Amino acid sequence: MPAGLPRPSMGVLNLQGGEKRFKLSRHAASEALSFFIKHYWIVSWDCVDEEPYLQHVVPNPCVNLVVEPQKTFIYGPSTRKFSYPIHGKGMVFGVKFKPGGFYPFLNQPISTLINHPLGVEHILDLDGPELEEAILSLNTEQDMAAAMDKLLLPKLPPQDEQVLFINQIINYIASERDISKVEQVSEQFGLHIRKLQRLFDQYVGISPKWVIRLYRLQNAAETMDQRLPVDLSRLSMELGYHDQPHFIKDFKAVVGHTPEEYRRWVQES
The missing domain is CATH 1.10.10.60 (Homeodomain-like)
Incomplete structure (x- = not known):
């Protein structure tokens, strides 16, 4: 991206202000997965001595697999903003599927996910707590992305x-x-x-x-x-x-x- 231009927020409201409190990074999935997946995203923060901050996101028409302690699910798109409280210290890892990219994994209308998050065990060989341990315990973001590649590659459906x-x-x-x-x-x-x-x-x-x-x-x-x-x-x-x-x-x-x-x-x- 040319110097001086703001990077795309992809729906993160006031990204410039928010990044004073957290770090947002995006990583490409492996080439074989890129037909289905837009990118992996990672949000991390260390705000132990700061006031809680509420980050708002306007949704995209994408399904997200979100890996977060005790909140690991596959979420359908929404029509309203999502607000996430940033406080203490933490990290969330996400898989953003391309629009339509999750349908071949699910094989039922994506509209069925609206307000009904899906457990990750429906498409992976492990449940939420196991996935949290497998991803969030790793030391680097690159290792997290590589680990998710390995979990998803055996589950690849035919390209649609x-x-x-x-x-x-x-x-x-x-x-x-x-x-x-x-x-x-x-x-x-x-x-x-x-x-x-x-x-x-x-x-x-x-x-x-x-x-x-x-x-x-x-x-x-x-x-x-x-x-x-x-x-x-x-x-x-x-x-x-x-x-x-x-x-x-x-x-x-x-x-x-x-x-x-x-x-x-x-x-x-």
Whole structure:
């Protein structure tokens, strides 16, 4: 990444402020796994003598396998922000699957994971506590990534071409900031809206409408995270909103604050 440019937050709200309290790193999975997995992520912190800090994340349309003491599960995507308290000393290891990338492991609609986390023993040869010991006891992040590679490689399902198609659609939604309606996506890829919705229910877990909304609001938050002057009315139009009240309503529904409140929080952190 060119010097001076902020690295992608991938939904981590106010990443620049948060990294004063924790370290976030990402590691590539082995080449054989890369068809299914976006990356491994590791968050670590040592804040024993500091006030607790609440880190907020706008979800991506991805399944995550999260390795955390007593909380190790496979989580489906969500439509609302996730808030994690950073305090004391700790570490969390995660596997972020590509959109649609977990479906070949599960072989049932990803929507069934919404609000119903899955035990890791359903796809691995060990349960949550055993996986925590196998990963979190290692000394380096590279060792953790290599250990997860070894656990997942024997479980690889056949590659599903629909995963590639899903990622084409979602990359289009993510990169075209003025996309605001499902109809635009349907027309671009020549799919009937109902077929597109069924495909997302099966492979992604949330509707294309929600995927569009999450990326637009992530775009908005990342713009404000740069701590530069922002015309919120103009920003809402650039993100495909025809009126600012609709933008404010969506932003608050997902992020928990109005855009103005969020911008002020970023500036003060």
